[in-house]
Amino acid sequence: MIIDLPSTNSSKINKALVDLREKGGSVTLGRVLTLVIVAEESATEDPIEAANAASFEHPCRVIVVARGVRRASPRMDAQIRVGGDAGASEVVVLRLYGTLVDHGSSVVVPLLLADAPVVAWWPGEAPDVPADDPIGALAERRITDAAAARRPTAQLAKRVASYRPGDTDLSWTRITRWRGLLASTLDQPPHDKVTAASVAGAPDSPSADLLAAWLAVALKCPVKRIKSPAKSGPGLHSVILTRRAGDISLSRPQTITAELKVGSQPERHVALPRRGLRDCLAEELRRLDADDVYAEVLSKGLALVARHAGTEPSRGRASGGHASRGRASGGDASRGRASRGSASGNSKAEATRTGTTATRSRTGTSGSSNGSTPTRRTRTSTESKAATVAPAVAVTDTAAAKANGSAATGAGPGGTPTSENPTTVNATTTTATTRTTRRRRAAKSSSSS
Amino acid sequence: MASTVINPLRDPRDKRLPRIAGPSGIVIFGVTGDLSRKKLMPAIYDLANRGLLPPGFALVGFARRDWANEDFEKVVHDAVLQYARTPFSEEVWRHLAEGFRFVQGAFDNDDAFDNLAATLGNLDRVRGTGGNHAFYFSIPPSAFPVVLQQLKRSGLCDPHAEEWRRVVIEKPFGHDLKSAQELNSLVNDVFPSDSVFRIDHYLGKETVQNLLALRFANELYEPIWNNNYVDHVQITQAEDIGVGGRAGYYDGIGAARDVIQNHLLQLMALTAMEEPVAFNPKDLRREKVKVLSAVQLPKDLSVGAARGQYAGAWQGGTKVLGYLEEEGISPKSTTETYAAVKLLVQTRRWSGVPFYLRTGKRLGKRVSEIAVVFRRAPHQPFSQNDTEELGSNMLVIRVQPDEGVTIRFGSKVPGPAMEVRDVSMDFSYGQSFTEASPEAYERLILDVLLGEPSLFPQDEEVELSWKILDPVEKHWARAGGQPQQYGSGSWGPKCADAMMARDGRAWRRP
Numbered sequence A: 001m002i003i004d005l006p007s008t009n010s011s012k013i014n015k016a017l018v019d020l021r022e023k024g025g026s027v028t029l030g031r032v033l034t035l036v037i038v039a040e041e042s043a044t045e046d047p048i049e050a051a052n053a054a055s056f057e058h059p060c061r062v063i064v065v066a067r068g069v070r071r072a073s074p075r076m077d078a079q080i081r082v083g084g085d086a087g088a089s090e091v092v093v094l095r096l097y098g099t100l101v102d103h104g105s106s107v108v109v110p111l112l113l114a115d116a117p118v119v120a121w122w123p124g125e126a127p128d129v130p131a132d133d134p135i136g137a138l139a140e141r142r143i144t145d146a147a148a149a150r151r152p153t154a155q156l157a158k159r160v161a162s163y164r165p166g167d168t169d170l171s172w173t174r175i176t177r178w179r180g181l182l183a184s185t186l187d188q189p190p191h192d193k194v195t196a197a198s199v200a201g202a203p204d205s206p207s208a209d210l211l212a213a214w215l216a217v218a219l220k221c222p223v224k225r226i227k228s229p230a231k232s233g234p235g236l237h238s239v240i241l242t243r244r245a246g247d248i249s250l251s252r253p254q255t256i257t258a259e260l261k262v263g264s265q266p267e268r269h270v271a272l273p274r275r276g277l278r279d280c281l282a283e284e285l286r287r288l289d290a291d292d293v294y295a296e297v298l299s300k301g302l303a304l305v306a307r308h309a310g311t312e313p314s315r316g317r318a319s320g321g322h323a324s325r326g327r328a329s330g331g332d333a334s335r336g337r338a339s340r341g342s343a344s345g346n347s348k349a350e351a352t353r354t355g356t357t358a359t360r361s362r363t364g365t366s367g368s369s370n371g372s373t374p375t376r377r378t379r380t381s382t383e384s385k386a387a388t389v390a391p392a393v394a395v396t397d398t399a400a401a402k403a404n405g406s407a408a409t410g411a412g413p414g415g416t417p418t419s420e421n422p423t424t425v426n427a428t429t430t431t432a433t434t435r436t437t438r439r440r441r442a443a444k445s446s447s448s449s
Numbered sequence B: 001m002a003s004t005v006i007n008p009l010r011d012p013r014d015k016r017l018p019r020i021a022g023p024s025g026i027v028i029f030g031v032t033g034d035l036s037r038k039k040l041m042p043a044i045y046d047l048a049n050r051g052l053l054p055p056g057f058a059l060v061g062f063a064r065r066d067w068a069n070e071d072f073e074k075v076v077h078d079a080v081l082q083y084a085r086t087p088f089s090e091e092v093w094r095h096l097a098e099g100f101r102f103v104q105g106a107f108d109n110d111d112a113f114d115n116l117a118a119t120l121g122n123l124d125r126v127r128g129t130g131g132n133h134a135f136y137f138s139i140p141p142s143a144f145p146v147v148l149q150q151l152k153r154s155g156l157c158d159p160h161a162e163e164w165r166r167v168v169i170e171k172p173f174g175h176d177l178k179s180a181q182e183l184n185s186l187v188n189d190v191f192p193s194d195s196v197f198r199i200d201h202y203l204g205k206e207t208v209q210n211l212l213a214l215r216f217a218n219e220l221y222e223p224i225w226n227n228n229y230v231d232h233v234q235i236t237q238a239e240d241i242g243v244g245g246r247a248g249y250y251d252g253i254g255a256a257r258d259v260i261q262n263h264l265l266q267l268m269a270l271t272a273m274e275e276p277v278a279f280n281p282k283d284l285r286r287e288k289v290k291v292l293s294a295v296q297l298p299k300d301l302s303v304g305a306a307r308g309q310y311a312g313a314w315q316g317g318t319k320v321l322g323y324l325e326e327e328g329i330s331p332k333s334t335t336e337t338y339a340a341v342k343l344l345v346q347t348r349r350w351s352g353v354p355f356y357l358r359t360g361k362r363l364g365k366r367v368s369e370i371a372v373v374f375r376r377a378p379h380q381p382f383s384q385n386d387t388e389e390l391g392s393n394m395l396v397i398r399v400q401p402d403e404g405v406t407i408r409f410g411s412k413v414p415g416p417a418m419e420v421r422d423v424s425m426d427f428s429y430g431q432s433f434t435e436a437s438p439e440a441y442e443r444l445i446l447d448v449l450l451g452e453p454s455l456f457p458q459d460e461e462v463e464l465s466w467k468i469l470d471p472v473e474k475h476w477a478r479a480g481g482q483p484q485q486y487g488s489g490s491w492g493p494k495c496a497d498a499m500m501a502r503d504g505r506a507w508r509r510p
Helices: A010-024 A045-054 A098-111 A134-138 A152-162 A176-187 A206-219 A277-286 A292-310 A315-341 A346-364 A372-389 A395-407 A430-448 B034-049 B069-083 B090-097 B110-126 B141-153 B177-190 B206-216 B244-250 B254-272 B281-293 B440-450 B459-479 B494-502
Strands: A002-005 A033-040 A060-067 A075-081 A090-097 A118-121 A141-144 A167-169 A194-201 A223-227 A236-243 A248-251 A257-262 A268-271 B025-029 B058-063 B100-104 B133-137 B165-170 B196-199 B230-238 B305-311 B313-315 B318-320 B338-345 B354-360 B367-374 B394-400 B404-412 B420-428 B484-487
Touching: A002 A010, A010 A075, A010 A090, A010 A098, A033 A045, A033 A098, A033 A134, A045 A060, A045 A090, A045 A277, A060 A098, A075 A098, A090 A098, A098 A134, A118 A134, A118 A277, A141 A277, A152 A167, A152 A206, A152 A292, A167 A292, A176 A206, A176 A236, A176 A248, A176 A257, A194 A206, A206 A223, A206 A236, A206 A292, A223 A292, A268 B090, B025 B034, B025 B110, B025 B440, B034 B058, B034 B069, B034 B090, B034 B440, B058 B069, B058 B110, B069 B090, B069 B100, B100 B110, B110 B141, B133 B141, B141 B165, B141 B177, B165 B177, B177 B459, B196 B440, B206 B254, B206 B394, B206 B404, B230 B254, B254 B281, B254 B305, B254 B338, B254 B354, B254 B367, B254 B459, B281 B459, B305 B459, B305 B494, B338 B459, B338 B494, B484 B494
Parallel strands: A033 A060, A033 A118, A060 A090, A118 A141, A141 A167, A194 A223, B025 B058, B025 B133, B058 B100, B133 B165, B165 B196, B230 B354, B305 B484
Antiparallel strands: A002 A075, A075 A090, A194 A236, A236 A248, A248 A257, A257 A268, B230 B367, B305 B338, B313 B318, B338 B354, B367 B394, B394 B404, B404 B420
16 A cells, blocks of 8 residues: 655654554554665665565665755655555655755654664765764665665775764675685584685676685685676676685586586585675674674775785786686695695796785885794795695795785795795784794695605 | 685685685485475575576486486476575576486385486586485385485595585484484494585574564664573464475374474574584584583473364365365374474573473464564553553564564553553564565575585484473374364463463564
8 A cells, every 4th residue: 555645744654654543453562673765766766675585584664855946935745555556555755845955863763662772774875974973863774785886896995984883885795605605615524724815806896805805804814806807797706715724616607507616626516696685684684783894894804905915026927826716725735735736827827926025015115023033034945845745836825925015924835936035024923923923834834744 | 624724815804805615416216295395496596596506506306206307307496486485597507507417216226326426426427426425315215215315325425635415414314312323423424514504494584584683683682681680481382384295204203303402402502502612613513512401301291382273164264174184194093283392491591591492383374483572661650550561572583474573562552541552563574675685595505615614403403302302292192192283373272271371471473
């Protein structure tokens, strides 16, 4: 049922809602939250549809603040939808015109459900600081969608700067299943440490950025964000976790089917379609407390990935390497790193790339620290051993070398085939230090094996 | 095994992250049965659709029927289309169906089990199930020994390092204490007890788990959850159907063994138990065992227990047969289709508060609930006349259908007179959390694959339950005679009502 209330105000709407309840039974009392959708007038139907669908899981009152033309006289038109037109929710669409457009919160407040949590959702462009927005300030939970913005990457940067507990973004929700699948692979033995990771996706995919950032925070290892060429499709493409026991690779080449490869185990397929708005919204509404993990990913993870990327060579080549490496790691992971290196062609690309890295980091920051001398010694010893093992450099080693462009101690056991020594320090943070210590340990254990 | 290792990607604060089962497969014995088609297959599909099954999951059917893999796939497909709760997705189905295998054979056929072993080995190689397999016994208990023996002989029950093999068995877990112990030792001979999962699908219901949340997460209920305020507790599980196709199994077993021993005693344990130290399988079980071991039967069972048999009648607009007229039932059968029993819990909290448990077939409607009935207010400032229509306050936990909680209390009837009448305040899962709650079997199958035992009763609980029920069964066997007849569609035999009336109470009409 749809009821139109032209040129109205909040108390008239409230009265209409109470009347409806008396006629149709006490449905509203079971509602668990109020969802406020703030959108431009032209773009309200998709979010409403998603909210209606999600309401089957979370019966709610949906208030849509549709921002209309500003250059008009101030007016509010309302529409109430219940029953079949609104899923298990009741939808109040408020169309605001003129100066009223900027005072959405004033019409929303009287319509909020008693005591129930308020969730604000901006399906399109979001305010710079959602928590300071008048409607955002009413809400316990503020949902934005960086991917829906005109410039997703810039939008994500804004989310970092403006984060307050209770903020969340749908580009983070979209990767839940990816994260679940990756986490479940690490539930299984062997419980080897992941030494490096890379995430490939469209250049402007905030989801790929967030996934990389999450891995960087959780795994405490260098994570490379590879920006695939735009023509290879939107969103996330693949993730590779490198471990000594064999790589884990989860990739979704264009279709909705993902391939999961874990070490030498047979390749497995799983349906992993891009999540729809309904799914994402339902997940968002499931938990209304602040998402601490998301907060950490924003505040720390993105910076970690960016810092790592700072020592990266050109992007195009990196993505090429990713693809070929993914292929190489499929079959022969069991044979270990030496054989992986021997996959032809691949090795050369890797070697060159690492060379570049080394050179770059050296020229980049020449002010060396006193750590350089002992480092050089460690390095040479591992190198000589490694050289007999493989002429090429496995994933770990490139990553290691890059990470260690910073603290410059023990590079990966593979070392670089060029005798360049990236013994410079360009960032001495605590993270870099811990990373180095760990790597040194890894180097030791591996060279003794 | 996995619990000792910390997965860096699992942050306890990360509540979004789903628990996806690791590489594994499930083998269903008796795959052609009703349970398998109506519950297990749809649940497996739903799990896959929710993305909770591992990529490369394998489902192996084992039965006597002469099917090829394709026939099996078709059967599962039909079952999924008909009974699954989530929408059908071709993509999900395709990947799931790649892991379907069917092994044909009888349980006493060595070749069939060697074939099964080879099939599983092949799945490990092709699908990457990693040697992790659950064996689901959807078969009569009489077939357990031979299947267990076969699993042992073919080495299927022996996992290699870091692999697991689990066995899932359905009720009944024996028919008395002795047989339950035998069954336990038989199963434990082949599988260690932490690999044995006894499915009691009631425990997979959201409401049952919510009972713990309701009791222990709130301040509102625990203070009155004792003999100071509670008068008695009624736990009901009623079915509106008759024995139907289960005649062969049901005759000789009866309602008490079929339902009271497992479902009702488990529900009672959850209602009556003390707060566990922590919400983990071990501590939960400890509290349940404590309360089950404190259960006492009334001294005179002839007044503390009642049984009945449904008689033919018009039920809900159809003419139905009485139990003795059902196909496959002896006309002289003394098996009860209705059982009610009064239990006392000898603890400080519950001393003097009887728990009445009842179950039956062909009752008024299909319903399961726990009703906590409170004492009446010690003093009423209103006149007797004003409160004539006021009953006892009641908290009802509806387990199925329409899962939720109802509170009944008195309220003033609008008008100039002071008149108090009972009203209900309802919380319905369907309204506050619609559709989200997964089917009990989904939850339980996932728990089996994850190796999460909290919702499964263990040996000790099963044996304690039999210790409670055995004297009742003995009493009835000694008393002999026919259980009292009750009309189909009614709420049980007269003797059950009399049992309550003697205590000055009455059954609630659910």
